Amino acid sequence: MPIFHALANPARFQKLARPLTPLCFWAGVALALFGCWAGLTRTPADYLQGETVRILYIHVPCAWLGMGGWSALALASIAYLVWRHPLAAVAARAIAAPGALFAGLCLVTGSIWGRPTWGTWWQWDGRLTSMLLLFFVYIAYIALSRADAERGGDGRIPALFGVAGTILLPVIRYSVIWWNTLHQGQSIGLTGSTIAPSMLWPLWFTLSGFSLFFAGLVLMRMRAMLARQKVEARMRRMAAV
Amino acid sequence: MTSRMKPKHQRLVLACLALFATLGAGGLALSALKDEAAFFYAPADVAGDLPSPDRAVRLGGMVEKGSVHRLGDGVSMNFVVTDGKASVPVRFTGVAPDLFREGSGVVAEGHFRPDGSFAADNLLAKHDERYMPPQMAGKMAPEMTRPQ
Amino acid sequence: MNPWPFVSAAYALTGLGAAGIAWVSWRAMRRAERAAEALRRR
Structure with a gap:
């Protein structure tokens, strides 16, 4: 908890975010690029899918960030609802747009992957449909939080929406286990992976790279929002004098 | 408290x-939503009661080894879909996806005939969650046919 | 089916999307922080 309280101080956050932003961003870009290069040229093709399997190295990180992004957004929303600290609301709002982008990229890369393997761009199976719903929920959150900010709301309604949206996370996660779907089951679990080690290793680079890149984006967007809030507060004070 | x-x-x-x-x-x-949200019927699901022939449904399972027979017209084929517990003969006319293989997963779109066979007008290939290089797949060939 | 058009399309779209949001976020941050800085100096 002391860490949270230290971070919750906007001045201290700025001091930390300033060097952390380029660090996360560029380390993420480097790791992701290396992972993509390795995944495109340094791994064997799949016994069944051939070269198409290389889409895995970007599709999985996109899916991870789409879902992980919403988990982070929900946690920040809860932190805001409980401690009422404005920085938590800023964090939640900063996560929404990158999260939506990666959820969308997950759908797009999945669709491109589905055509040569399954023989279809899109099917309404449990996994695909629930991921599409998550994408729409992101869009709804962005619209809602924007409307709330414009009307001078305190951000409690978007935060509640952020918590309610977590309903989709177990549905997406377990859809391939509990329903029969066109999408294959989970490849990477806590107990191990069903991807051959010679094909798996670049995925760790793209996963960590995309995640750091995502963190860099969130920090940039938080800093932008905090600076804008500062300007607005100052303008109001100047207008009042 | x-x-x-x-x-x-x-x-x-x-x-x-x-x-x-x-x-x-x-x-x-x-x-x-388990039943409503199922993407396809498995052969065992329809063993007792067949969905009505005028309903468009999907049938999913493994293509039984050695069951694929291409017909003389060049575009039709017969094969058997199984889930280990039951199996359904399928007739398909059209172009199968590249990944359609014997011993691999398939989802067929079409309708059941009153005699319990399935008339497919589209095939989707379903692969499992295992990814490996060809050499490795060769070594574990017997395990590859494990029905899902 | 030749897989490479699909693989390159997936990588290209992901790269474009990532570069796009990075550019937009960075520009928004720089503008906002410059405006805040300018106000403070006044």
Whole structure:
């Protein structure tokens, strides 16, 4: 908890975010690029899918960030609802747009992957449909939080929406286990992976790279929002004098 | 006891309860929708009662080894879809996806005939969650045919 | 089916999307922080 309280101080956050932003961003870009290069040229093709399997190295990180992004957004929303600290609301709002982008990229890369393997761009199976719903929920959150900010709301309604949206996370996660779907089951679990080690290793680079890149984006967007809030507060004070 | 808690702690407990309730609701919805949200019928699902022939449905399972027979017209084929418990003969006319193989997963779109066979007008290939290089797949060939 | 058009399309779209949001976020941050800085100096 002391860490949270230290971070919750906007001045201290700025001091930390300033060097952390380029660090996360560029380390993420480097790791992701290396992972993509390795995944495109340094791994064997799949016994069944051939070269198409290389889409895995970007599709999985996109899916991870789409879902992980919403988990982070929900946690920040809860932190805001409980401690009422404005920085938590800023964090939640900063996560929404990158999260939506990666959820969308997950759908797009999945669709491109589905055509040569399954023989279809899109099917309404449990996994695909629930991921599409998550994408729409992101869009709804962005619209809602924007409307709330414009009307001078305190951000409690978007935060509640952020918590309610977590309903989709177990549905997406377990859809391939509990329903029969066109999408294959989970490849990477806590107990191990069903991807051959010679094909798996670049995925760790793209996963960590995309995640750091995502963190860099969130920090940039938080800093932008905090600076804008500062300007607005100052303008109001100047207008009042 | 609750009355002696600080408001902050009350909100924390409430928020955690709300989060678990939401995640639980998602899980419940998932199991409640089990049948409605199924993407396809497995052969064992239809063993007792066939879906009516005028309903467009999907049938999914493994293509039984050695069951694929291409017909003389060059575009039609017969094969058997099995889930280990039951199997259904399928007739398909059209172009199969590249990944359509014997011993691999398939989802057929079409309708059941009154005699219990399935008339497919589209095939989707379903692969499993295992990815490996060809050399490795050769070594574990017997295990590859494990029905899902 | 030749897989490479699909693989390159997936990588290209992901790269474009990532570069796009990075550019937009960075520009928004720089503008906002410059405006805040300018106000403070006044």
